[in-house]
Amino acid sequence: DAGVIQSPRHEVTEMGQEVTLRCKPISGHDYLFWYRQTMMRGLELLIYFNNNVPIDDSGMPEDRFSAKMPNASFSTLKIQPSEPRDSAVYFCASSLNSGSWDTQYFGPGTRLTVL
Amino acid sequence: RKEVEQDPGPFNVPEGATVAFNCTYSNSASQSFFWYRQDCRKEPKLLMSVYSSGNEDGRFTAQLNRASQYISLLIRDSKLSDSATYLCVVIPNTGNQFYFGTGTSLTVIP
Numbered sequence: 001d002a003g004v005i006q007s008p009r010h011e012v013t014e015m016g017q018e019v020t021l022r023c024k025p026i027s028g029h030d031y032l033f034w035y036r037q038t039m040m041r042g043l044e045l046l047i048y049f050n051n052n053v054p055i056d057d058s059g060m061p062e063d064r065f066s067a068k069m070p071n072a073s074f075s076t077l078k079i080q081p082s083e084p085r086d087s088a089v090y091f092c093a094s095s096l097n098s099g100s101w102d103t104q105y106f107g108p109g110t111r112l113t114v115l
Numbered sequence: 116r117k118e119v120e121q122d123p124g125p126f127n128v129p130e131g132a133t134v135a136f137n138c139t140y141s142n143s144a145s146q147s148f149f150w151y152r153q154d155c156r157k158e159p160k161l162l163m164s165v166y167s168s169g170n171e172d173g174r175f176t177a178q179l180n181r182a183s184q185y186i187s188l189l190i191r192d193s194k195l196s197d198s199a200t201y202l203c204v205v206i207p208n209t210g211n212q213f214y215f216g217t218g219t220s221l222t223v224i225p
Contacts, residue, residue: 104213
């Protein structure tokens with residue numbers, strides 16, 4: 001199994017630009033999670049989906065952030081417009097079902113730098 | 116108050132030493148607890164679950180203290196390869212949120 005795939009691995013952009021992060025979960029996994037990790041705040045859950053439906057987006061910092069999951073094999077996290085404080089590592093993770101909350105498989109992350 | 120708090124360390128220990136980390140949580144009704152390991156510039160990976168009665172996996176022992184609301188991870192006979200950041204995870208009884216600690220950094224020194 002290829003595991004969770006994220007792209008791009010690194011993104012450098014200028015303030016005000018739109019940023020789109022992509023994720024392909026492990027095939028057959030029902031849950032998909034987006035996290036943001038910074039030194040100051042650690043790992044924060046932004047939003048998660050169950051069977052492509054957003055369940056809890058209370059962690060999304062503000063309206064500049066949006067996430068979609070158009071099908072079971074693809075999700076995007078978009079930031080528009082981006083700001084320097086959005087610089088972080090963004091992880092996508094997936095898990096098989098609600099009985100496997102513990103076993104989340106993380107992708108390699110996207111390291112975002114907003115100048 | 117944060118849902119989960121960890122001592123960030125760093126913990127620098129010699130090879131062969133025993134080291135322990137604690138993680139405190141604020142919601143007394145929390146139901147599930149885990150330890151994840153994250154290597155430098157890598158993604159977190161599940162290390163082990165934490166069961167109420169305590170559990171062991173080789174050199175690693177996890178324990179839960181509900182009365183004092185903390186979980187612990189004990190590593191015996193530390194190896195160089197144990198150097199990483201250890202993240203605790205707490206899931207409240209509502210079951211619809213994950214709370215990660217900010218991580219404890221461990222460096223095992225030759």
